[in-house]
Every structure is written in structure tokens, then in C-alpha cells.
Amino acid sequence: MDKKNIRNFSIIAHIDHGKSTLADRFIQYTGLVSVREFRDQILDSMDLERERGITIKSHTITLPYRSEDGTEYSLNLIDTPGHVDFSYEVSRALASCEGVLLLVDASQGVQAQTLSNLYMAMEHDLTIIPVINKIDLPSADVEMVREQMDRELGLAPESAVLSSAKEGIGIEEILRAIVERIPAPRGDAENPLSALIFDARYDPFRGVIVSCRVLDGTIRQGDLIRFMSTQRTYKVEEVGVFRLNREARKHLSSGEVGYMIAGIKTVSDTRIGDTITLDSRPVPVPLPGFKEVKPVVFSSLYPISSEDYETLSVALEKYKLNDAALVYQKDSSAALGQGFRCGFLGLLHLEIVQERLEREYDLAFIMTVPSVQYRFTLGDGKVLTVDNPQYYPDPGAIEKAEEPFIRATIFTPERYLGAVMKLCMERRGTDARFNSPAPGRLEIIYDMPLAEVIVDFHDKLKSITQGYGSLDYELLGYRESNLVKLDFLVNGEKVDALSLIVHQDRAREWAVQVCERLKEEIPRHQFKIAIQGAIGGKIISRSTVSPFRKDVTAKCYGGDITRKRKLLEKQKKGKKRMKMVGAVSIPQSAFVAVLKADHE
């Protein structure tokens, strides 16, 4: 297709502002799919995404569109993941576009997440088409949103298109705006090939399907291509575009968006943001903006039953085929046995991996409290990076301890200022700054340790702001900190998988909270169970699970032994979901519960 008839765009939106619904409308409107075949949220194919209403992996689609004057266009909608953990992936998707739709809920206005993605779009010099969605809602306040766009975002309020994706209002106007306002891609099909990888997923039959945007040159079946970051070469088996399914083409040329299959075995062999070029005629420099994504949150996975170690190993391996961001290595715990230490992009990423392993591989495992990566400078000058409390160095040898800090940007209605500040201060936030981007709304910026945010900060923020608060953050780097290692003992036995590295000032609070939480989660036993929190050898918190008083039935029903035995067998099965630590059965839920926000 002629470049001038191609438009590449993304949708920037806050969770629940209607991105998926709008994408669905486009698909319907452009006739890609009949209403009958139409599934509610066709782009979000994974259950998990549908449940959480978040797009985790982006799905790209090429929409055919005929304008009023009869010109045929190809509109490439490049979908982006909608969570702070995946901001790098978002940036690469945006780098593949010439424009974005800024989708804002007419009743809620702009949220923090939207804003950070919008800034990103502005940095890429993309055309921005504001869309005020959900105008059918009784609580819609179009004027408020227009004013916010004007004051806060510097966008011309009259440029906004009004829509209700749910009701199908404004869809044609949006499509027309895309064609009219977003520039056609530039580049030259005759130049050396440079194509940007913005997504990769694994297909069990074809290997890795790479999503890419061709900036210059042409990519054809049979070409020998090279990934510039890894310098590895592959032979192209197939190129094509994304319709509802993949549609093969002879080639993808400058300006086009599509897929490439080249016998790549795992997504880990690809790097989002990498440049694809021709081996025989490479570009001299790769496209800008490439980064190796690095995990920031770490947690260990242990199978409940040690026999399941192999199964877990295989499941991780398979899962990893489709998630390059997950890193893992073998790990072992005195309390929990063999397992894996995993690194994640953030807490959501962690939860996604956890749920998918449980759901798709039917595995029962324990996940330890997530940790960030700490840095310790020892007396001898050696610098240790520690993401696993098990490897906390000898406190006597530590010269300097550092932890990663972030800049947290919180959007909230003014009335929650007090509560938000209190939360941020509890979480060791410093350097508070405030902006008032719109009447009644505040942008609150704090510098905060990442460790304080990864566990339950987001849940807490949501609850104290009744769902109105939103959070975005960027990593700032390491800052010196006063850290201690907190251990937990169950009946005198240290459960190393429960250990935490925390700030000295927060240690007691954590210790008390975890002891209480464990007390609630560990069932009664035949004997008393002491739970203790300790720093070094010093006990700083404790709780007790009292023994149950009696567990015997008077009669064994004459000769009917079967009934009794079956009852025990059932209980035994239930116990399989528990981890034995010494004499104590600790349910899987206990390891999770220590992470959950306090009960109010």
C-alpha cells in the first residue's frame, strides 16, 4: 500500500477508560468482523487480562478503512499495555506510531498513568487526538475534561472528539480524525532495512512472532535479517499483517506495521526496541531508545510439594517462552527446599506470572515477599547487590547500605490530600511537591523507596482515595539507607523464605504485622506455636497460635474403619496445600497474606 494511505496510531488511556471497547468498535466499524462473530473484548484474548481489565500484552491490528472520497486506508492500531510496569514496552509501541488517541473518561478526567504516557507521546512528537469518551454516562462532565485538557495538557479543547465507545457514538469521527490529522509515515522503501521490534509473542507452531514497524527499507520472505543488539541472524520465513488472524504478505515496506516469523525459538531471543536490519545491507546505527529491560522486583517460588520442583521448572521454562521480561534462576531455602528466584518488572508483572503459572499449569507453589535490589558496600570496598534477603551480608561488615528510590507521581482529587500525604510519609516519602493541574485535582510528587511501593502501596492508595487516586513512577537511582534484615521464626525455626530487608524505622511495624498475619493464617496444631520476629538474635515481636483443645471422636463405629480412614485421607489431601516447616504446617495463604494491606 502506498505510504500516504497508511496511518499508525496507538490509544493512550487509563484503565477502564474504554480503550478495549473503542478498539472493538473500530474492528466492527471497519468491517473486519461481523457482529455475530464479535466477542466482547476481542483484543484482550487472555482470561487474566479480561478479568483485570488490563491489556498486558499488546495486540496489534490493521484496520481497512475507506474514507468518504473512496480512498482506501490501512489504519494500524498498535495496542499498548496499560500498566506502569510495562512503560518501556509502551514507549517502543509509541515509537512505532505517528499519532495517538488520548482517550479520557468524561466523568473522571485525566489520570496519572495517562499523563505519563501522554508525555511519552509528546516526546516522540506524535500527533495527539483527544477523545472524550463515555459521554453517555450521567456523571459525564465534558466541560471539566475540556478545561483540564486545556490547562493541564496544553491541548486545544476544541480538537477533542466526543464519543461513547459503548454506544457506538463518535466512531466515524475518530476514524476520520485519524486519517486527516495523523501524518502518513515517512521513510524510504529503497533504503537499508530498519524495523523496530515493539512486541514478540510465542506461537507453539511457528516459534516467535515478532511485531515490528518498518521505518526504512523492505523486509521480504527469504531475507537474511540481523537483530542489531544481539547481532544474531535469522532467515525470514514469513511476513504479514495482523487482521483478526495473521495474513501473510510478500513483503513489509517502509511505513508498514506487521509481523515477521524467522525461526526464532523463544521471545528471550528477541529484545523489545531492537532494530531489525538486513544482514547483507545493514544500517550503520540502530534506532534510538533501545534499552535492556531489567527486573526491579524479586521473589522466590517454591513448590508446596518438593516432588513438584521439576513441574515448576518446566512450567517456568514454558512460560518464559512468551515473557522475555521474566528472569529466573535456581534458588534454595532451608525452610522451603528447592525453588526459583525470579525477577519481575513490577508487582503487577509478578502477579500475572503467579496467576498464569497457577492457572495454566495447575501448580501449587509459594511465593515469597517481593524484594527490591539492595546495594551494600562492605568494609573491604566490595559492593554487593542483594535481591534476596537470604544473602543479606554480615551486618558488621556493611559500610554503606543503599536502596532504589523512585519518583512517585500521584493524581488525586484535593479532598484526599491529607490521606495521601499520610500514606506517603508512612512509606518514607520525601521531597513532597504539589501541582494543581485542574480545579479540585492535585498532582502530588514524592521521592520514595521502591521497596515501600512494591508491596501494597497501590492497593492502599486506591482504598484511601476511594479509587480516584492514580500512581505513576520512575526510577531515580540508589540512595543511602539504614537497612536491617528481619527474620521470622516459627516454633524456634527460622523460616528463611519469610525474611525481609527493611528500613530500621519500619522494622518493628513490619515485625508486628507479619506475626499477626501469620497467627491468623497458621491453623491450630496439637501444640502451641510461637511466632517471632527478630533482628539478628533479638526478638522484636511475637504472637502465638494456641493448640486446639481436642480432636478425637468418641466412637470408631464398630467395624466401619473405612469411613474414618476416608475422612483422614481427605484431610491429608488438604494438607498437601500446606508447607511443612519443622513440625508446623504453614498454608500457602500465609506466605501471601504477609503481603496484603492491613485490615482497616
Place this chain on the structure above:
Amino acid sequence: MSDPGLYVHVPFCRSKCAYCGFVSQTGLAAVPSWLKALEKEASLYKDVFGAFDTLFIGGGTPTVLLPSQLDSLAECLFRELPFKQPVEFTVEANPDDLDTGTLAVLKDIGVNRLSLGIQSLEEKELAFLGRRHSVRQAERALELAARSGFGSLSADLIYGLPGQTLSDWLETLKRVLAFEPDHLSCYQLTVERHTPLGRMVADKKVKKARAKQERELFLATSQFLERESYLHYEISNFARPGHLCRHNLKYWNRSPYLGLGPSAHSFEGDARWWNTPSVRSYCLRLSHGLAPVRGKEILSQEKRIMESLLLGFRTMQGIEIDMVREVSGLDSRMCHLLDNGLIVVREGRIIPTREGFLYADGLPLLFT
């Protein structure tokens, strides 16, 4: 393997007690056909088991049978099945049925162990339990039985009733001990769902005793009776030395046994099977020459171990230490059980203590 035991289930009662979950019916008209069916059933097992050295006629209420029926029942059993002397021959009896005539017949057919369903010596409690007899009848039955000179006299008692205090219960025990029974079965009241009592509890008309109270009663019972020279040889059973119930021990030791009658269970080799609970179906099947077996299972090694554990921990014999296989954390759990005085290890056996008996249902899970 020790000799097999024979159990006969008499599924008849004059009336149903509020707490009882055993199979029995009050329609006594079916007794003759039941007797006939039982005779048939016994003949089916003529050559299956070795010689029995215990016979236990339970129920239900065996003493609802007429003397002539009791007589022909015993006659048929001894005729159809092999026995080996000395046979421990137990019959369960209710105080309201027990007169000198019945006692004479029982002695006559060879009963040497009488188990009396006393349950309580408080009128209020007897009424709550739905027993037919009065305190006076209970005491008279105990007195008559003691005088009749059965080899062993046992009394069944129930405690842990709503509102019952420790001193109420100990008072009852003392009054029963005055008749010098050789054996006592003291059952803590268990609320079964499909009984009148179960429904009363579900409807919140009756409140179950609290676990703490149950625990105290259990420990006090054990302590009191052991001081009176009774061995606490199973969760709910106490005996003077030499008077342990050999028949019941077979259940707990996993010795073979044959159960005849509706709902009766049998065990032989690695097989367990059980009869239909319906008296009608039982009689009908046998009248067509069919075994009245309702279900059967073959025990795997794993199931056998689970049984040995669950049964062993209910008795003062405990379990053989060799039976315990290495499972993760076992050593540490055993340390806790030892430290907390729930088990002791003696002569190669792990034996639950008095306190340990309280957890007999949970102990097997700690060892597997």
C-alpha cells in the same frame, strides 16, 4: 495374625434414642425374617474365615429378641460357623429388657460378657438422651447382672451432655463403680447429623458442649478411672486387667472379623466389605441366595498404613515405630509431640499419652 472375630448386628430397638446413628428399626415384626436371613448369611461364610474366638452380638438392642429367638440365633451361629474355645461371647443389653429370665437365657447360650447400656444415672439425662429406662431400672439391671456372675460385666456410659458439670459426671461414675463393673465404655456425646439430637443442635435448640469442657471431662474421666485401677486402653474404653474386650481389640489391631446383619462391616486380608443398611433389602437379597454386600474395597499399602495409624493411636498400644516412614519434617513433629507430652516411645512403639488421646484423630496426619 490373630483369630477372627464374629459380630452380629441386631437392627431392632423398642424405641430410637435421640443421639443414636446406628442402623436399627422399631418394627419388631421383621425379626423372624431377619433371623432367617441371618442364618442364610452365616452359611455363606462357612469356609471363609478360620475359627472365631470372639462373638459379639450388638445393635440395635439384642435383648429385644425373645428368649427363644436369642436361643435359636446362638444355636445357628455355633452350628454354621467354626469357633475356637475359649470364646469371648458378648451381648449388649438394655436395662429395661433385663429380667432374671433373660439373664438366665443369656447365661444358658454361653454369654460370658454382658455389656449394659446404662448411659447415665440421672433421670434428666436419660430423658434428654431419649432412653426408655429409668435410673432405678438401670441400677437394678447393674445389680442383677453383677449377681448373675457373667465373666465380665461392662457398662456403656455417655458424658459431655449439654449442661453436665464435671462433678455431675464423676458422681454418676462413682455410682456405677459401686456395682464393680469389669469394663466401662465412656463415650463422649457425639452429635450425629441425621439423628433427632443432630437436628436439635442444627436448629439451635440444644447447644453442644465446648471443646474446653470436653477436654476437661475427658482428662478427668481417664484420671479418675485409672486411679480406680481401670486401664484406659482405648479412647473410650476402660477395663480392669484381664477384662479388655478381646472382640473390640480386633477392630483396632486390624485382626480379621466377620460382620453379619444389616450395615455390618467385615475385614479379611486386604479386603473390607459392608452390608446394606436396609433390613428389607438384607432379607430380600438373602432370600434369593444373594450376599447382602453393599460395598467393598481392597486396601492399598498406603491405606493399610493410614488405618494402622488411625487405629493404633486410639489405643494404649499405639503404633510400631518401624511403621513410621520418613516423611519431611517428621522428626521435628515427633519432637514436638514428645516435648508436649502427647506421645511416649516405649518398647519400639509410639504410644499416645492421656493428653495425646485427645488428638488421636489428628495424629495419623502428622505421621504420613
